[in-house]
Amino acid sequence: MLDRPGPPRPGEADGLVGRDEELALIRSFVDGAATVGGTLLLTGEPGVGKTVLLDFAARTAEAAGSLVLRSAGVEFEADVTYSGLHQILLPLGGEFGLLGAGQRSALSVALGFGVGPAPNRLQVSEAALALLRRAADRQPLVMIVDDLQWLDRASAGVLGFVSRRLADSGVCFLGAARLGTESHFDRKDLPEHELRPLGEEAATDLVRSRFPTLVAGDRVRLVAEAQGNPLALLELAGYEASGPQAAAGSAAPVAGPPVGRLETLFASRVNELPAPTRRLALRLALDATGDPRILQSTGPGEPGPSDLEPAERSGLIRIDGNPRRIVFGHPLIRSAVVKDSTGGERRHAHRALAQLLADQPERRAWHLAEASIEPDEQVASLLNEVAQLVLGRGDVVGAVATLLRAAELSPHGPDRSRRLARAAYIGAEAAGDLRSTPRLLAAAHAAAPGSNESLRATTAASYMLLSGEGDIDTAHRLLVGAIEAFSVRDDADDRVLNEAFATLLLVCFFGGRAELWDPFHAAVADFACDRLVSLCASTACDPVRTAAAVLEELDCMIHGSDEEVDPARLVRLAQTALHVDRLAGLRKALWRVARDGRQGGAVASGIHALILLSHEDFMTGRWDDAQRLVDEGLQLCQDHGYGLGALPGRYVKALLAAGRGDFDTAAAVTHDLERYAAPRGLGVARMYVAHARALAALGRGDYEAAYQQTTAISPAGVFASRVAMALRVPMDLVEAAVRSNRQAEADAHVAAMCATGMAVLSPRLALLVAGSAAMAASDSTATALFEEALATPGADRWAFELARVRLAYGEHLRRARAISAARVQLSAARDAFQRMGARPWATRAENELRATGQKRSHGGEVGPGALTSREREIAMLAVSGLSNKQIGERLRLSARTVGAHLRNVFQKLGIASRAALRDALDPRPCEPPDEAGSRGRHKS
Structure with a gap:
């Protein structure tokens, strides 16, 4: 546990007293690295033995031929992005060439090894996992991370991702965390083993084995005071057995819990060191790298490498050989060193670290920030640059934290205001920190009264008003005014203008009113706008x-x-x-x-x-x-x-409820949407409501209500300008018009659909145009138009609309007494509706089938499971690309028989062509597997 003269450190003996279960667990876990891989977390209070067991695991793994990668969270560097990940992956720097170009770039940029596009957390996580897996192909890996609770947020996110995907990987992740401490590392559902305090018998054995000369009475008292904490037990016993108080017959203080007493004991041992050694120890405590460069002297009278020796001899600090790193004997020693120092001593140490780490901009800036007690524009500017660097490495949360510190150190109000406004916008727009936006904007205004109308601050305020309160009119007024007053000369960073346009675009879309768009288009004409924003404006x-x-x-x-x-x-x-x-x-x-x-x-x-x-x-x-x-x-x-942000989600929820026939839920959701939208001027929400209510009305067969709702979005025969939602309901409007005896309106809307040329925009719209034309057509032309609709390339993707067209076609065929053909279409529509759970529509198709004389279907006889063995065999051959004739020759069937089988297959699967067979036989999952999953080497 500690390098001290006399008794051996725990973990260096043959075994740990009272930890047989844990030793067996770790041996088994590490032995599995070569073949299985996996994750194990050790938890417990400080001093209970987690670090000692990690040391044991490292020695065991190295002896077995595994490569050990070690890292530890450090309380005083939790703001340095990817610092923990950098530590653990640094020994694998030579293995980056094993990665593909994209993953190599993502990991290199995140760790500061290279430049390139900003990766997001997921890309870094996938790249780190791929690197570890590829390295493990050469040699089993054991990752050991102590003090998980102090990992920086970005590293914790990546290691949390990796730790859940190591099954069958040849990589083991062994971590340790304190109980009851908040952490960025998500331990949920990961295998844990809690280290409990030693029992009285084991604690007594431990003291007796390490300090055999201690009298029985003192041993009993120490066991009681240590409360089963092994580190506390050894340190208290060592204090009594070898401390200066032993000669005087005094005992260690007995007040307080074991952890507090440990820190007091460690602090007393640190205070016994020479002053230069204490200054060097403080410097080491405030740094997470363990880099030997930190031992270098920063000038005359400053400590140097030789001053470390007293700390080494006392067992407080040691130098690990591979890789060469300086480490504390226990994390509590680091804490004790810092807590026992003065503010002036800490600032002096931070300045020394900034000087020694000049080649690491992020660490240098943070150390300078910690060394500052008054605003300093030079340091604030460095932090501002680091914020952009961190953002470029994909850590939006870290960028916000860095900007806030830069604002604190900004001596000039306008600079402080600008940095606070930037933090507010990034936090609201990407980091999910919308609730902090008003406070940051208020601080920005207070920092520079009168400048709160700047474009940056106004954009952040408008985004907050839009995303939080949904206040369309105020956000629109603020943004338009700020953009009109903006001059490129006022801000060399044109990102602020693009952010403003993007936010104004959202305001216009959710406002859902044509007049909101005029100032947007006028502003875009005056400034060089981001191309993606321009494209989004065109379609929205x-x-x-x-x-x-x-x-x-x-x-x-x-x-x-x-x-x-x-x-x-x-x-x-x-x-x-x-x-x-x-x-x-x-x-x-x-x-x-x-x-x-x-x-x-x-x-x-x-x-x-x-x-x-x-x-x-x-x-x-x-x-x-x-x-x-x-x-x-x-x-x-x-x-x-x-x-x-919830508005589009509530819209989808309402559509799902309406489509499934859960009309009470659909009514409740649309009522809430309507109530939320009305006072805020959210025109698009009114259209969301109209669409969901129209769908529910069609499901109920209330075609009058459906017509009123669809025409509330855009009138029959018209596709109103600047109403994107009109493309959601064209077939709904036509069907409602036909069935409510509004043939002229149905014909007018079909004509408008054709006149706009919307069919060229997408296969879905082509299907809706053709399907609407068939629904509105006379009986003499309807059949050909329905066949044309079903032949639309790519129509199979739009399952609900395609099933509705089939249903309408089947109804038409039944009326025309083409019973066999009607059953084909109605069965396919019913089966598709059943797969989706569209109960009202499935019932309607079932009723139509019964009207043809077909008996009620048995539930579940649809989908791939409904295929006979012969049908599946033919379907798989068709997927492979064989023609009906080639399939027949292979199976000794006629091409006509093959065609009949395929028609049955199409009917059971609810598809219309061979092109859709592959997906119908093997439906896509909700979430695609990640890269490692696609190789079959991990389980989520």
Whole structure:
């Protein structure tokens, strides 16, 4: 435990007294590194023996031929981004070449080894996991991290991700954490073993083995005082046996719990050291690296390497050989050194560290900040630069913390105001810290009264008003006024202008009123706006009139989304894609953002990603997945105070309830939406309400109500300018008009759909145009139009709309007495509705089937499980690319028989073409596996 003369350190003997169970557990765990891998956490109070067991694990692993990577959280460096991860991965620097270019870049940028695009937390986590796995292919790895509770937030997030994905990896993660201490490291659901205090018998054996000359009475008293804490027991016994008080016959003080007494004892031992050694020990205590450079003298009269020797001889500090690092005998010694120092001594040590670590900008800036007792613009500027560096490494939370410290040290009000406003915006827009925004903005205003109308502060204030309170009109007025007053010369950083435009864009969209867009477009014409913001404005404002060139550029951005690492930009790209049905190409990117948010990275962006994914899942018929995602997103909105962010999620929730026939829930959600939207001027929320109520009305067969709701979004025969929601309900309006005897209105809307050319925007809209035309057509032309609709390329992806077209087609065929053909369409529609849980629609299709004379279906006879062995065999051959004739030749069947089997397959799977067979036979999961999972080497 400690390098002290006399008795051996615990863990260096053959075994630890009273820890046979733990020793066996660790041996077994470490022995599994080569073949199994996994995670184990040791928890307990300070001094109970966690560090000693980690030392034992390290020696055991090294003896077995494993590579040991060690790190420890340090209380005084918790603000340095990725400091803990840097420590543990530094020995693997030569292995970075084993990674692909993207992962190598993400990890190098995060750890400060290279430059490149800012990675998000998930990318760094995946890259770290891949590095460890690849290195373990050469040699088993054992990662040991002490004091998990003091890891910096970014490192804790990455190691939390890694520790859950080490099964069958050849990598073991062994960590230790204090009980009852708050931590950024998420221990939930990880295997833990709590170290309990030693029993009386084991404690007595420990004292007797280490201090055999101690009299029995003193031994009994010490065992009682130490309360089973091994470190306290040894230190108290050592104090009595060898301290200066032994000669005088005095005893160690008995007051206080063991941990407090330990710190007192350690402090007394530190105070016995020479003054230069104490100054050197304080310098080491305030640094997390253990870098031997810290021993160097910073000038005449300053301590140097030789001054470490007294601390080594006392066992308080030691130098580890591989890698060469300086470590304290126990974390409590580090704490005691710092607590026993004065403020002036600590500031002097921080200044020395800043001088010695001049090649590490982030550490240097933080040490200078800790050395400052008054505002200092030079230090504040350094921190401001570090904030941008940290943001570039993907740590938005760390960037906010650094900006706040820079603001504290800013002597000039305008500088302090600017830094506070920047922190407020980053915190609200990406980090999920919306509730702190008003306080930061108030501080920014107080720092520089009269400058609160600056664009940066106004953007942050508007984002807060929009996302929290949903105050559209105030946010719009503030932003437009600030943009009009803005001069590029006032701020050399044009990011603030792009942030302002992006926020104003959201204000205009959620406001849902045409007049809000005029100032936006006027401002965009006056300034060079970010291209993605311009594209988003095109689709969010008026998607039906989006130019083909805009779509082409958007498709290129979506194609390159794997290279985009800014979560806020990925969300903005997805919002752009949403209105023209292109979210499918962004699922992988959105899952990256969502998982990063779950890890505590860009939380706000993660919320938006979850809700966007739920929207796409609803549109494509994966309703169970959509429900899970939207519930998670809405809970996070509630946890973080994102009132407006919940709006699209509540919209999806209302659509799901309406589609499933849960009309009470749909009514409750839409009522809440309406009540929230009315006083805030949230026009888009009124359209959300109208769409959900229209869908519920169609499910109930109340076509009059459905017509009133759909035309409240945009009138029949018109696609109103700057009303993106009009593209959500065109077929709803036509069906409601036809069934409420408004044939002229239905025809007018179909004509408007064709006139806009919306069918070229996406396969979904092409299906809706063709399906609406068929629904409104006379009986003589309807059949051909329905067949044309079903033949729409890519229609299979939009399961709900396709099933509705099939239902309408089946109803038409039944009326035309084409009974066999009607059954094919009605069965396919019913089966698709049943898979989604669209109960009213499935019931309607079932009733139509019964009207054809077909008996009621038995539940569950749909989907891949309903296929016969012959049907599955033929389906799999069709997926492989064989024609009907080739399948027939292989199975000795006629091509006609193969075709008949495939028609049955299509009917049971609810699809219309071979192109959809693969996905229908092997439905996609809600969340795609990560890179390691796809290799089959871990279990989440």
